[in-house]
């Protein structure tokens with residue numbers, strides 16, 4: 001999988017490694033969680049790192065090509081990879097436009113996966129087979145497919161195969177974390193970082209609201225006012241074209257840290 005003869009692949013590798021560093025620097029990934037990207041010229045292949053913490057990925061030797069079909073390595077002799085790579089493969093399989101996926105166990109987001117929210121929640125307990133371990137991990141393709149279905153409203157077992165556009169940017173995973181996707185690594189990193197930031201803002205808003213209004217000093221005041229659907233849709237469009245501005249800042253941040261190495 002050497003990239004010296006493929007400039008697009010080499011650029012993707014470099015962006016991928018930097019993206020892992022940014023996600024670690026911002027606390028979206030720690031020793032756990034992962035980023036993936038679809039191969040730039042072979043859509044049936046995606047790329048993830050070997051079984052190491054994302055902040056320590058540094059070279060092409062740390063990256064592995066996997067088949068979208070079954071999340072198995074293209075090279076049978078590849079080093080050990082992450083056990084939850086079916087989260088990624090099934091999103092690439094169901095949604096051809098998805099180019100990058102992030103799975104995180106963000107501490108700011110997990111509380112919303114067990115307390116209720118408008119964001120879709122994938123509850124693995126409804127999809128386990130008798131042979132599946134109850135350790136919350138998405139270890140195989142049938143669990144990955146069930147998670148991928150949560151990204152669209154067409155999520156029953158007899159889903160329409162022509163419906164290949166995910167409706168939701170983020171799906172929460174009960175007691176576990178969240179998964180997001182995008183049409184580029186940069187946009188995916190932005191979505192993951194702002195999912196975490198927005199969860200923190202919402203938590204602060206809820207605490208503040210309860211302190212002031214739920215039996216507090218303004219007990220009869222209005223409910224929290226969230227973005228309406230039109231505001232949310234317009235804001236989603238806006239962030240798509242602005243994703244590269246924070247990316248430039250985030251790259252400089254990780255380049256200024258001694259621990260991150262990108263040899264590509």
Ligand SMILES: [Zn+2]
Pocket residue numbers: 033084103104105137176177
């Ligand atoms: Zn996980």
